Amino acid sequence: MNRVSVDTAGRPPSVDALARELSLRHSLPHALLVDFARRAIANSTTNKKSSAAELADQLAIEFSQSLLRDVINATGVLLHTNLGRAPMAMQTSNRASNLELNMSTGERGSRQSTVGKLLALLCGAESAIVVNNNAAAVLLVVAALANSRDVAVSRGESVEIGGNFRIPEVTEQSGARLVDVGTTNRTRLRDYKKAIDKRGNDIALVLKVHPSNYRVSGFVEETPVRELATLPVPVAVDIGSGLIDNTCPWLESRAPSWLSNEPAARQSINDGAALVMFSGDKLFGGPQCGVIVGRADLIEACAQHPLARALRPGSTTMLAMQSLAMSYLGRTATKEIAFWKMATIATADLQSRAEQIIATAKVGEVCALDSIPGAGSAPGATIDSFGVVIEGDHLTNLRMNETPIIARVKDNKTFLDLRTVQPDDDEIVIRALQRLAK
């Protein structure tokens, strides 16, 4: 890479000259290059042009790399939080859509009604709405159904899920009071009954939360939805991961064993949950959003709450959810939903792809691997997989590939798990490996 030549030795370079220099190497808007040039000149330790130029170059490179773009997920984590959870292609066009137009009457319609109907049908519920994410779903449910009242939550489920989604804080933000029930390891139905009957409590809702990203074992007991449903207040269940039905009727084979402990929307509704909340971009395989399914009157209360407007998704999200729901209902999920494709691809196929890759790239070895669902889904579960292992740590090099490849390193070996790599991308992987071998 050629550097800025020093034409006025000793004097600090002009911002404009430096920005113009940068434009020879970086195809970024001029305003950005001016910003990098300015910051580089202000921060360069010596007054030499070359050091400011190097710093500006560095800023431009780092910025270019930070731009959102496609990457190849070779980590073996199917729903990788850093990689946007469920991968999916978004359909877009420049045309308008009938997002809020009732096509029968020509009058104002609801963006929620059709997608809501499809999601409700999928989950065996009366009604459904979509919001921006599952955190928003929980916030809205508690705000709409328990504002200025009490929400009963088991001490074992008063959890933090990734970053700053913490049940006590979400409840507080919704304007409800949290009533802790039972103990950290065991909470029984009679603990809930006691909380509801206790004078001074005004419990509007029982909130059950799936502790997605960890597992407690040993002397533990939780109260199942089936029992909670006998209580005189509605039960809202945050199942988190968005498995629609634990029998997975959209698969040709039986439900995979790694999903066996995962709560599902349809079964929770069957067991008597008044509402179920889940993420759209975890096991559902969709865009970032949250779904609330359940009793029509309670869904309506959520939809009418002022927060619903602030939490509503746009047309691209609604369109994606519509086509996903159609894929599930039409039993075409394993052909059309990227998540289910990678979750169900045969291990033998992964092995032969790995063999093909190393035969062509002439580097690395085939190895058996354990993929994981990720995003807090099915904690502790693994999915058999195959991939390629190469001696040494090549993470940075692979990340700098034209289409970045995100791999994982252990014991100074680099592993590329093929379960999370789309077969069409094997060519890119081969070329990247050939480059490494040089």
Ligand SMILES: *Cc1c(COP(=O)(O)O)cnc(C)c1O
């Ligand atoms: C993932 C998860 C959330 C947060 O969902 P987002 O869609 O990321 O807002 C909340 N609750 C549970 C149980 C989860 O697993």
